[in-house]
Amino acid sequence: MFFSILFLLSIFLLQPFHSSAIPFLSKQEDNFAIYQNINHTVSNDGKLQSRPKRVAIVGAGASGSAAAFFLKRAARTVEARLGVEEGSRLGEIVVFEKEGYVGGRTTTIHPHSDPRLRAQELGGSIFVEANRNMMKGVEYFNLTLINPDMAESGIGIWDGEKFLFKTSASSWIDSAKALWRYGPLSPYRTKSAVAKLVNNFLKLYDPSYLSQRGPVGSISDLAEDLGLGNEYTTRTGKDWAKNVVGVNQKWLGEIWEGSTRVNYASDMDHIHALGAGVSMAAGGASQVEGGNWQIFRGMLDDSKAKLHLGTEVSEIIPLDSKDSPQFIVRSNKTQLNDDEPFDAVFFAAPWHSSPISKKLAANFVSPIPHQPYVRLHVTYFTTTQPHPLPSFFGLSEDSYIPNAILTSGLTSRIQSIPPPRFQSISWHGEVLPGSGEYAVKIFSLTRLSDRFIHKLIGEESGWLVRKEWDSYPKLKTTSSYAPVEPIKGLHYLAAQEAWISTMETQTVSGREAVARLVNEWWGLGLGECENGDSWDWTCSN
Numbered sequence: 001m002f003f004s005i006l007f008l009l010s011i012f013l014l015q016p017f018h019s020s021a022i023p024f025l026s027k028q029e030d031n032f033a034i035y036q037n038i039n040h041t042v043s044n045d046g047k048l049q050s051r052p053k054r055v056a057i058v059g060a061g062a063s064g065s066a067a068a069f070f071l072k073r074a075a076r077t078v079e080a081r082l083g084v085e086e087g088s089r090l091g092e093i094v095v096f097e098k099e100g101y102v103g104g105r106t107t108t109i110h111p112h113s114d115p116r117l118r119a120q121e122l123g124g125s126i127f128v129e130a131n132r133n134m135m136k137g138v139e140y141f142n143l144t145l146i147n148p149d150m151a152e153s154g155i156g157i158w159d160g161e162k163f164l165f166k167t168s169a170s171s172w173i174d175s176a177k178a179l180w181r182y183g184p185l186s187p188y189r190t191k192s193a194v195a196k197l198v199n200n201f202l203k204l205y206d207p208s209y210l211s212q213r214g215p216v217g218s219i220s221d222l223a224e225d226l227g228l229g230n231e232y233t234t235r236t237g238k239d240w241a242k243n244v245v246g247v248n249q250k251w252l253g254e255i256w257e258g259s260t261r262v263n264y265a266s267d268m269d270h271i272h273a274l275g276a277g278v279s280m281a282a283g284g285a286s287q288v289e290g291g292n293w294q295i296f297r298g299m300l301d302d303s304k305a306k307l308h309l310g311t312e313v314s315e316i317i318p319l320d321s322k323d324s325p326q327f328i329v330r331s332n333k334t335q336l337n338d339d340e341p342f343d344a345v346f347f348a349a350p351w352h353s354s355p356i357s358k359k360l361a362a363n364f365v366s367p368i369p370h371q372p373y374v375r376l377h378v379t380y381f382t383t384t385q386p387h388p389l390p391s392f393f394g395l396s397e398d399s400y401i402p403n404a405i406l407t408s409g410l411t412s413r414i415q416s417i418p419p420p421r422f423q424s425i426s427w428h429g430e431v432l433p434g435s436g437e438y439a440v441k442i443f444s445l446t447r448l449s450d451r452f453i454h455k456l457i458g459e460e461s462g463w464l465v466r467k468e469w470d471s472y473p474k475l476k477t478t479s480s481y482a483p484v485e486p487i488k489g490l491h492y493l494a495a496q497e498a499w500i501s502t503m504e505t506q507t508v509s510g511r512e513a514v515a516r517l518v519n520e521w522w523g524l525g526l527g528e529c530e531n532g533d534s535w536d537w538t539c540s541n
Contacts, residue, residue, distance in 0.1 A: 052091030053521065056329045056342040057305070058313045060097035061104020062124075062296055062503045063493040064348030066133070066510030068093050069299035073535040074518040077528075089522070093305040094342070096331055098312035102300060103293030104349075105471060106503060111382050111439055112463045117431040119291045120439050122378055122467055124503045127292070129284035130198050131504035132205045133511075134295060136537055141298035144289040148428075153387055154402035157254045159411035160420040163393065164254045166402055186251035190280060193245045197277045200227040204508055207527030207538040214525065215516040219481035219496050222512065228274060230479050233499065237276025238268040253410030256280065262424040264472055265374045265445060267409045274500055275475035292503065308336060316345055316360055318487065325489025344517055348493040348510070351482070353470070364486040371482070371497050373470035376423075379442040381453060381461035382431060386438060392456045403427035422448070425456070437462055473497040484513065491517065511536055 057064045075090030101107060108119040126148050127134040138145055154167040165181060167174040203209045203226055216222045223229035241252045257268045263279040264271055288294055300307055315330040319341055326341035351368045390399040407420040423443040431437050453461055482495040491513040518524040529539035
């Protein structure tokens with residue numbers, strides 16, 4: 001998620017939304033069905049493990065890094081229970097990443113390429129209190145949370161011609177204006193609906209729930225069991241907000257759509273209800289000082305995986321093995337290619353953006369459907385202006401302009417006028433305290449010219465970077481998803497992208513794939529708490 005708008009909801013409520021506490025088990029009965037026999041380990045299905053397992057992971061983003069991390073934790077649990085050396089049951093984890101950095105769609109840049117200046121997020125900018133794995137990662141890897149530094153001078157909703165709503169520095173005036181425009185019921189109903197959605201999602205961290213549920217074999221099963229399935233994904237956000245949540249047209253088209261446009265670059269009638277709800281679940285938004293990618297780097301380091309950056313996998317070859325799946329992995333770096341097989345492969349990247357051979361896809365139990373992504377333009381620059389110029393919006397020089405601007409397509413749909421040129425504009429504070437130089441980020445669906453930027457700030461930018469990339473999936477209404485294991489032993493971690501896509505859900509995808517594998521290999525289950533800890537991070541210390 002890229003922006004927090006939930007503060008508008010709390011205007012009408014005495015207490016901001018806080019995630020409900022999830023009951024954790026302190027100890028569960030050990031149902032680990034595995035034993036040691038001379039030099040072999042016998043799993044719960046009776047097959048011998050005569051050597052340490054070897055696993056390949058394609059992609060070092062959130063899901064791939066999480067898969068490496070949770071797999072290593074699971075192996076340590078197994079090895080500790082057996083009283084054997086670390087590495088005797090899980091040998092080598094090899095991670096192939098085509099980019100030159102860890103983090104996938106979570107990456108940072110320093111203004112003027114100066115590491116002394118505050119790192120700016122190009123992709124996944126914030127996470128929230130309900131994102132338990134991200135929050136746990138901050139603590140586990142001794143990282144520091146900071147305020148995202150957005151909307152310090154208010155927020156505005158722009159429709160391409162005029163501001164529909166603006167907040168200022170006065171909370172009571174803002175409350176009165178919001179109450180007059182939107183009424184009390186729409187914010188309250190939205191908050192209640194989002195709270196229900198979040199509480200359902202939080203079951204993913206409840207060890208009691210997970211131990212009873214066990215590993216799941218499809219995204220549909222995962223979603224329906226959580227109560228976040230077809231009820232939310234087969235209807236649009238607009239339909240759900242209007243006919244189920246019961247909000248009014250202004251709130252839906254201005255506040256809620258402003259949130260979906262900045263989080264997923266989608267209007268409310270082009271995003272499913274789950275995506276719309278997640279866009280409003282922004283309580284306690286934070287980011288990691290120095291970049292959110294550090295959580296994923298920490299996961300890889302803890303897993304002791306062999307990481308190969310700048311390495312693109314070109315082929316995955318299934319071997320004809322009688323006992324269990326095995327694969328050969330080839331990459332663009334021939335010196336890394338060998339004939340030592342992998343016992344499992346985690347594919348942690350969008351399938352159709354990969355050059356993987358079509359021969360492999362021909363063996364899939366069901367095809368991986370094409371998942372379209374939003375092609376987003378991110379424009380970052382610095383300026384001495386503390387907020388946008390009023391003249392950019394056709395207003396007089398003495399007009400108040402907030403330094404965080406969201407957009408709505410409502411007016412353009414009703415009056416058939418061009419939609420706003422951008423999804424959002426946000427000032428992110430000074431690049432260095434006291435410098436008087438501010439970092440600005442703009443999301444748009446087209447390239448913004450230098451002239452556009454000059455009109456916005458009235459001067460040449462001090463530093464300018466443009467990035468165009470497939471930032472997040474288009475969350476169209478759906479009731480079907482890609483297979484999580486297209487062929488035996490190959491786990492597809494991007495299968496959940498059509499369901500929901502955040503940094504947190506990607507870590508959950510990695511964990512769920514590991515849960516299926518370690519249950520098969522070693523009989524290890526989810527939510528098995530021992531001494532206040534568990535391999536899947538669901539038990540509190």
